[in-house]
Each structure stands twice: as C-alpha cells, then as structure tokens.
Amino acid sequence: MEEEFNICYKCSNNEAVQEEIIKMGQKIEHCDFCDNKNLFGLNQDTIDDIKPYLEAYVAYYYPQADWDGRYGTRNYLDTIYQEELFFSWKKIEQNDKYELLYYSIENNDFKTLILDDHWASPWALVNEEQHKLLNSLTSEDNFKNKLQAATELVNKAELMLKNKTVKISGYRSRIGCKEALGEYGRAVNVPYDKKDIGVAPKHAINSGRANRAFCGFLYLAEDINTSVLEVRAQKGDLVSIGEFHSKSPLRIFDLTDPNIWNFKQNYTTIKELQLISAINSLFSKPIGNGTNSIYLDTQLIVEEIIRKNYDGVCFRSSFTGKRNYTLFNSDLMDEQSGKGKLLKVDKMELTLTEYKDDIYDLF
Numbered sequence: 001m002e003e004e005f006n007i008c009y010k011c012s013n014n015e016a017v018q019e020e021i022i023k024m025g026q027k028i029e030h031c032d033f034c035d036n037k038n039l040f041g042l043n044q045d046t047i048d049d050i051k052p053y054l055e056a057y058v059a060y061y062y063p064q065a066d067w068d069g070r071y072g073t074r075n076y077l078d079t080i081y082q083e084e085l086f087f088s089w090k091k092i093e094q095n096d097k098y099e100l101l102y103y104s105i106e107n108n109d110f111k112t113l114i115l116d117d118h119w120a121s122p123w124a125l126v127n128e129e130q131h132k133l134l135n136s137l138t139s140e141d142n143f144k145n146k147l148q149a150a151t152e153l154v155n156k157a158e159l160m161l162k163n164k165t166v167k168i169s170g171y172r173s174r175i176g177c178k179e180a181l182g183e184y185g186r187a188v189n190v191p192y193d194k195k196d197i198g199v200a201p202k203h204a205i206n207s208g209r210a211n212r213a214f215c216g217f218l219y220l221a222e223d224i225n226t227s228v229l230e231v232r233a234q235k236g237d238l239v240s241i242g243e244f245h246s247k248s249p250l251r252i253f254d255l256t257d258p259n260i261w262n263f264k265q266n267y268t269t270i271k272e273l274q275l276i277s278a279i280n281s282l283f284s285k286p287i288g289n290g291t292n293s294i295y296l297d298t299q300l301i302v303e304e305i306i307r308k309n310y311d312g313v314c315f316r317s318s319f320t321g322k323r324n325y326t327l328f329n330s331d332l333m334d335e336q337s338g339k340g341k342l343l344k345v346d347k348m349e350l351t352l353t354e355y356k357d358d359i360y361d362l363f
C-alpha cells in the first residue's frame with residue numbers, strides 16, 4: 001500500500017492555511033504530527049487543493065531567487081523549509097511522515113504558477129495602471145491629480161485586503177520620563193502614564209506620517225522594540241512605554257496581510273498585490289526628521305481610509321518588520337494602568353551590507 005499521511009489544521013503555522021483547511025471541511029481520524037484526533041486536516045490527496053496558495057504566498061513575499069534557484073540560490077521547497085513556511089518544519093523533522101509531507105508540496109500534478117505564466121521573469125511584471133497612480137501620488141505637482149490618485153489607490157487596495165475587524169493591542173513609546181516622590185522624599189524617575197503617554201495635546205502635535213499638524217492619532221507598535229525604534233530613541237535615552245488594548249474590535253486597513261488567497265490564480269494577478277507592498281513602503285520608509293511635504297502622500301492615503309470608515313491603518317515597520325498601528329481616534333484604546341515601563345536604551349545595533357539597486361524593484 002502506498003504510504004499515507006494525515007496532518008491536522010492545528011499543525012499549520014499559517015492562519016490562512018488553517019482557515020482554508022477548516023473550510024474544506026474534511027476531518028482526519030488521527031494527526032500523524034501531533035496525535036490529535038478527529039480534527040479538520042489534510043492528507044496526501046487533499047493537500048493539492050492548498051498548493052496554489054502556498055505557491056502564491058512564496059511568489060508574493062519572496063524574491064525570485066528564493067523561488068526558482070536559477071541564480072544558484074534557494075528554490076521553492078528550500079525556501080519553505082528555511083523560512084518555516086506553512087508548517088514548523090524543524091519541529092516535525094524527526095517525524096516518520098515528515099518526508100512524505102515535505103515532498104508532497106513539491107510534487108505538482110497541476111499546472112504551477114511558474115509554468116503558467118513564465119514567459120518572462122514574473123518578478124519583472126508591472127501593472128502599468130498601478131504604477132502610474134503611485135507616480136501621480138508621489139511625484140505630481142498638481143494637487144488635484146495627487147488627491148485623485150490617492151482616492152483611486154485606496155479603492156484598489158481595499159479590494160486586495162482582508163476586511164478585518166479585530167481586537168488589537170500595542171505599545172507606545174515616549175522618550176523621557178517624569179519624576180515622582182520616592183522613599184524618604186527622594187525624587188525618582190517613573191514612566192509617563194495616562195495622558196502623558198497618550199496623544200499629545202493638540203497645540204503640540206506636528207505633522208506626522210499619518211496625521212496633519214494639530215490632529216492627534218495614536219501610533220502603536222505590536223512590540224516594545226519596534227515602538228522604541230519608531231520614536232528614534234538613541235543610546236542612553238530613557239523611554240517610557242505604555243501598553244494599549246482596544247476596547248472593542250476595530251476596523252483596520254491592514255497593509256501587512258493582503259488576501260493572497262484571492263490572487264493565487266497566476267503571476268499576473270499576484271503581481272497586482274505589489275500595490276499593497278508599495279503603499280506599505282510609503283508608510284514604513286524611514287524619514288529622519290520628516291518635513292511636512294514628505295508626509296503629505298501618506299496623509300492623503302490615510303484620509304481616504306478614514307472616509308471609508310476605518311478605525312486605523314496597519315503597516316510593517318522598516319526597522320523590525322513588525323506591525324505598526326495608527327489609530328484615528330485614541331478613545332478606542334485603553335491604556336493598561338500598571339503596565340507602564342521605563343526603559344533605558346543600552347545598545348543600538350547597526351548592520352551594513354553593500355547596496356545594489358534591485359532592477360525588479362519597480363515601485
């Protein structure tokens with residue numbers, strides 16, 4: 001008898017894959033990888049149904065070299081292993097059925113993305129219309145054209161996102177601290193809290209990545225490191241940290257997690273998702289001490305998102321790759337009292353590599 005394997009949805013480390021397995025609705029009696037019984041899962045036949053998503057995921061998130069190995073680098077299956085995509089490969093490596101599962105992902109009976117559309121390097125495909133709109137937004141002097149481009153870009157991007165209403169939590173950093181009375185009447189440094197860690201008073205708000213001057217948005221990061229880096233703290237700084245949780249689920253325009261499942265058909269459609277990466281990089285581009293004009297592009301995008309009745313936008317930090325949130329109304333979030341921290345920046349690491357322009361990086 002041909003060897004078989006069963007793996008339950010809980011053994012995937014990818015939320016979209018888990019959701020799809022549950023949607024497929026096929027139960028397995030016993031998971032070979034975690035010993036759970038009677039859960040939704042995949043076997044050597046049904047795994048074929050999710051392979052187009054796995055391919056699309058790698059094609060979207062990784063450069064060509066990580067896909068086809070033509071430049072003597074990694075190929076598709078190796079990338080999945082090295083990056084622990086979809087399953088925690090290193091954890092299940094000792095399992096008897098490991099190889100069956102691993103190689104089943106490479107064995108394709110169906111037409112693969114790369115054969116389907118591979119008339120030229122798929123990573124060089126550009127969607128001309130999107131490219132033009134992005135150019136109008138970022139380079140146009142005519143304000144009306146710029147504004148219209150922002151509207152169209154947000155309309156297009158919205159179709160590529162998962163419509164998310166979720167509870168979120170995050171950290172906010174503010175350089176500095178305040179003094180409180182300690183033991184024996186001594187002054188001690190304690191973290192800013194309450195209104196001092198929240199949005200600054202209106203008159204003190206400068207133009208920011210997402211907000212106009214005098215307009216208070218709450219900027220949070222999903223982890224403390226990212227939030228400290230985002231406020232440009234330097235070695236030796238004391239930084240106050242506040243933790244915030246949303247009071248109820250919020251509508252988030254999430255640029256970190258496009259709906260790849262809907263774009264998995266072929267390269268041409270996957271390449272459309274480049275728009276999300278491009279908008280995300282407008283937000284995450286580090287801008288030293290930004291001037292008003294540099295922030296204008298992202299402010300226009302944000303205002304379109306607000307008109308669509310979202311509560312916030314989420315983008316990836318250029319410092320850490322983690323999520324940053326901008327909430328349009330800070331009243332939607334609660335500061336967790338007693339969870340504030342005062343941290344000192346001990347060390348900032350710097351890693352340098354030689355820079356070469358990527359000819360495929362067309363946005």
Ligand SMILES: [Zn+2]
Nearest residue numbers: 008011031034
């Ligand atoms: Zn399992």
